[in-house]
């Protein structure tokens with residue numbers, strides 16, 4: 001699903017006019033679609049008290065349509081007109097049509113006490129004060145409406161975006177209406193996926209407003225939300241006449257003294273995703289204890305250093321395994337030492353297969369960032385904000401506010417696929433495309449979640465998925481499995497190994 005900025009949305013709406021649409025019909029479609037959704041959520045809508053707050057822009061125009069439609073459905077509707085005469089011809093026409101219905105229209109400045117009472121007694125409030133044209137802070141009168149609406153027990157529906165929020169950033173400067181449900185028009189806007197905006201957005205649903213598909217084609221740098229339809233075509237059916245080689249060989253270079261769990265999680269995740277064979281290369285003394293947790297994986301015991309990590313002396317044993325592997329995951333549970341840096345450098349420069357760098361695999365390239373340009377067959381980096389901060393020299397706060405732009409610039413500059421992990425994970429591709437995954441789940445905020453993700457992506461890569469597809473599908477499968485685990489257990493108690501045990505549910509659908 002597309003995510004467009006307010007400027008892109010305006011361009012698309014304008015383009016729609018060339019495909020026999022009109023602004024008036026788009027507004028009618030938006031209001032009609034939203035009213036239908038509201039009537040369904042509030043069923044039965046008859047005799048329910050509804051207050052529609054309308055601003056002077058086109059968002060207010062949509063509000064007039066909603067008021068007319070809900071009135072026709074039998075709701076008792078009052079419209080509060082903020083900002084005076086609507087600006088556009090279309091919104092003025094919708095106000096004229098509304099005046100033909102039994103709906104009272106109260107100017108905001110008229111009687112605040114009465115408006116306050118209406119909001120307090122309402123069953124539902126529709127927020128059509130501002131949409132994508134809003135910037136800055138709500139002026140006083142509007143602030144009053146936001147405050148009263150937030151105090152009311154009514155269910156609040158925001159049209160396109162909650163008023164008070166910037167559609168491109170999700171930032172609220174001052175007061176903002178808190179919606180239970182936001183109805184986005186035409187497509188999602190960046191604010192709908194913004195971290196920190198969730199308490200104002202409530203649930204988010206997209207309403208089709210009849211923009212023809214051709215009109216979207218003028219946007220060549222759209223951001224996409226990863227969904228089932230995007231992922232499904234890339235997940236492989238397993239023909240019955242196959243053998244283990246048909247599903248690839250993944251080399252996992254992971255684990256050190258004190259961090260063996262990371263190696264277990266990454267290796268098992270890759271196996272659970274259908275990889276033909278997983279090699280786990282790790283420090284020699286860890287092989288026996290790890291073998292107690294790993295039945296199907298093949299161990300590659302490596303020379304180790306005094307700290308219980310892998311020594312570069314092991315490269316003659318490691319590189320031949322890398323040579324016969326179809327993908328490699330490196331970094332989970334390694335330590336950020338000179339030995340690790342040397343091994344990671346050798347993996348990047350020698351691998352003929354695609355490589356996933358995670359955790360200390362990422363930290364290893366911090367002082368030598370140009371090495372990542374040397375990967376011959378694709379590189380995926382899976383940093384969290386802290387690791388990305390070390391990679392880019394930007395603060396975590398700055399990254400959180402500019403994650404899409406920064407991830408995109410990094411992927412383009414270094415020609416890598418970047419998976420920037422967060423409550424909304426950004427997958428930035430070397431060609432400048434960006435996909436977002438909305439999988440916020442506090443049950444994932446635990447050590448080991450990242451190892452699982454690296455293993456899933458590596459497993460998909462080993463089976464032949466393209467580098468970008470593996471990153472996109474891996475991120476989605478990881479969050480979907482975690483969603484199922486949170487349902488089966490709970491976010492507080494669930495562990496990454498529990499998620500591992502639910503992964504099969506996603507693949508079962510395909511069999």
Ligand SMILES: NC(=O)C1=CN([C@@H]2O[C@H](COP(=O)(O)OP(=O)(O)OC[C@H]3O[C@@H](n4cnc5c(N)ncnc54)[C@H](O)[C@@H]3O)[C@@H](O)[C@H]2O)[C@@H](O)CC1
Pocket residue numbers: 010013023026027030055056057058059060061062087129130131132133134135136137138139159160161185209
């Ligand atoms: N353009 C179109 O064809 C369509 C637009 N639609 C609706 O139109 C909305 C966008 O309409 P507009 O561009 O008119 O934007 P808004 O309805 O958000 O209103 C913007 C108006 O408010 C003013 N404004 C912005 N920030 C302000 C502030 N802090 N204090 C006071 N005034 C402020 C602006 O100067 C402008 O006049 C969308 O969100 C959507 O709901 C839909 O009707 C579908 C079709």
Ligand SMILES: [K+]
Pocket residue numbers: 059127128129130131158159160161162163
């Ligand atoms: K709104």
